[in-house]
Amino acid sequence: MKATVLAVAVLVASTQAFTFIAPMQARSVGRSSALRMADVVDTLAELQGPVLYWGSFGVSLGHEENDIKGYDNFTKFSKALADTGVAKELKSGGPYTIFAPTDNAVDDFQGELTAAIVKNHIHEGKLTLNGITDDVTTMSGKLTYGRRFRKTFLDEAKVGIISEGASCGQTYPADVAADNGIIHAINAVLEC
Numbered sequence: 492m493k494a495t496v497l498a499v500a501v502l503v504a505s506t507q508a509f510t511f512i513a514p515m516q517a518r519s520v521g522r523s524s525a526l527r528m529a530d531v532v533d534t535l536a537e538l539q540g541p542v543l544y545w546g547s548f549g550v551s552l553g554h555e556e557n558d559i560k561g562y563d564n565f566t567k568f569s570k571a572l573a574d575t576g577v578a579k580e581l582k583s584g585g586p587y588t589i590f591a592p593t594d595n596a597v598d599d600f601q602g603e604l605t606a607a608i609v610k611n612h613i614h615e616g617k618l619t620l621n622g623i624t625d626d627v628t629t630m631s632g633k634l635t636y637g638r639r640f641r642k643t644f645l646d647e648a649k650v651g652i653i654s655e656g657a658s659c660g661q662t663y664p665a666d667v668a669a670d671n672g673i674i675h676a677i678n679a680v681l682e683c
């Protein structure tokens with residue numbers, strides 16, 4: 492009983508602390524697309540990816556081409572993090588930078604997401620999207636930096652694509668802040 496009362500008290504206290512702190516943190520992270528109080532693993536599991544539109548296929552089903560069909564989330568890469576045991580490492584320590592392929596990117600890859608490949612998506616340290624200006628070392632290799640069409644590339648993957656206003660443009664989230672790191676969506680699996 493005492494424990495319950497204490498837990499409630501802690502919960503109330505931490506909720507109040509959060510309410511108080513959140514506006515200051517929101518300012519300090521600047522362009523960050525989301526503020527979450529969770530580690531990188533849990534943040535990624537909850538993250539909404541680029542929007543998927545019905546496209547011309549949807550018209551025969553009664554949709555407009557630019558009706559939203561769903562979101563290309565990070566469920567498959569999150570599962571690979573868990574299955575390979577890499578998620579456990581990321582639950583503590585940090586900061587980490589995760590380059591997270593969307594579910595469609597994992598489908599395109601077709602191969603198996605081994606621990607080595609999963610670790611090739613993780614940099615030990617914090618890199619904002621604008622802070623990526625050179626090759627990036629990962630937990631299992633190195634990614635080659637490129638800048639093409641005013642976009643940041645690592646190997647063949649585009650990092651954090653910001654829509655340029657077209658109604659069907661896609662936005663891949665970047666600079667998503669977590670307690671112990673930062674996440675950028677990418678559109679291809681990074682082989683090593």
Ligand SMILES: *[C@@H]1O[C@H](CO)[C@@H](O)[C@H](O)[C@H]1NC(C)=O
Nearest residue numbers: 537538539540561562563564
């Ligand atoms: C994608 O993530 C969002 C936010 O968590 C969720 O609302 C949505 O249902 C997810 N979509 C799919 C297809 O999993």
